[in-house]
């Protein structure tokens with residue numbers, strides 16, 4: 256691990272050595288020598304770094320050679336065998352720069368490193384001064400990520416983020432070598448994906464009349480209607496833009512809870528013998544609606560139809576089917592649901608929920624996709640004792656947003672998990688949010704897991720004890736995120752291999768604008784990038800001071816990228832939200 260990197264590289268590369276001699280000065284004659292398979296990174300460099308520097312950076316493929324120094328792009332499958340497809344080598348000296356990728360993704364991450372080497376202004380969209388000098392320091396870098404899933408979840412359901420905001424976030428993720436964007440597309444408060452065969456999902460489910468400002472204890476309301484949705488073409492564009500940046504988009508269609516917007520659009524999806532679902536509207540409260548999907552054949556066929564269209568739009572391996580926080584009251588009270596449970600020979604409602612989740616996990620597996628879900632997808636039985644009371648307590652308080660601590664939630668989490676105990680298809684991936692318990696259970700039953708524990712990686716939670724706009728939940732500082740370790744110590748090496756990585760979740764109840772989103776996401780996403788990319792030692796051995804020192808340069812990059820981050824000394828005046836209530840933890 257280098258003591259310092261020449262340009263305060265972030266995330267920290269696996270190895271970086273300064274070389275002697277002058278660096279490469281880019282000029283009007285610098286060109287991009289694009290080897291076979293490198294065209295899309297060449298285009299990105301020429302378009303993005305070309306715009307920032309004001310240099311032509313012309314791309315030349317094939318054997319022709321230009322007179323000036325070159326940025327040489329190559330793929331090397333032997334390197335890929337050693338470093339993986341996301342690994343790369345970068346060598347620079349006065350004669351040129353050479354980036355070699357283990358695969359196209361590695362090459363692209365190398366190009367991101369090259370931009371960092373040019374300095375923060377290389378992250379702007381136009382040069383500040385014509386004729387500025389752009390120098391690549393002489394270095395030798397060898398780099399590859401620690402984890403294969405380096406993610407961010409955007410909750411575009413609670414507050415819609417218009418398409419250009421998502422594209423911007425893809426650029427911000429790429430700048431941090433993050434490779435997985437999870438879009439939380441549906442919830443009680445809004446349905447955000449066009450489904451051609453069910454137009455009411457967006458016509459009705461995409462809008463709500465008003466929104467509470469702050470969390471449930473707040474009495475302030477924004478009386479403007481809120482909503483919006485992505486057309487299928489918007490999502491195809493997002494997926495293609497992401498693919499150019501080697502980012503996979505994981506769509507989430509949440510079942511069977513967090514579904515009131517869908518039920519408002521199609522009342523037959525709800526528990527119709529318990530509530531008059533025709534009277535339901537898209538929810539205007541935060542928290543957890545008691546109105547859940549019925550586990551009926553109608554629901555199964557409807558959501559298979561939804562997923563058929565989702566699969567057309569999202570070619571990636573993963574489809575997220577939610578599965579979290581299902582209040583069971585309506586199922587318990589419903590003769591129709593109880594008859595269904597008995598007919599299936601299932602002991603309780605948790606088993607019924609598991610049956611529903613499994614149905615879709617198998618449906619996806621048959622179509623060559625991997626189901627992903629929150630860690631509740633492993634739950635198969637209601638807890639027998641005290642923990643059950645705990646579960647009932649948080650379900651019953653439905654309206655409270657995340658109303659119990661992570662520790663209490665962990666009480667209702669999956670049991671320890673034993674190999675072979677899962678009946679979900681083998682490729683199913685579990686997102687562990689109730690602490691790391693769900694992830695541990697997942698890998699112990701042979702599934703891969705992504706760590707996103709609420710107390711460490713929920714970006715709606717406040718970044719300092721005092722003075723935060725809309726203070727929510729745990730205090731989770733930049734350093735707290737930096738010290739998160741995705742692999743729990745108790746795992747064996749084999750189990751640890753199943754930890755695919757980690758992701759940060761930006762739940763958006765209190766993030767009603769892109770500025771609020773930026774404030775909550777940054778700078779903490781930079782820490783997550785380093786935790787998931789770099790081969791950091793155990794938390795107590797991490798060089799936090801070194802990270803914070805590199806952050807000084809990184810803030811200048813974020814400034815250049817136009818990110819409204821939280822500054823180290825707290826919110827700027829316009830970032831404060833005086834009088835808006837959050838939900839601090841006790």
Ligand code: ACM
Pocket residue numbers: 579580629688
């Ligand atoms: C969650 O926070 N309900 C996944």
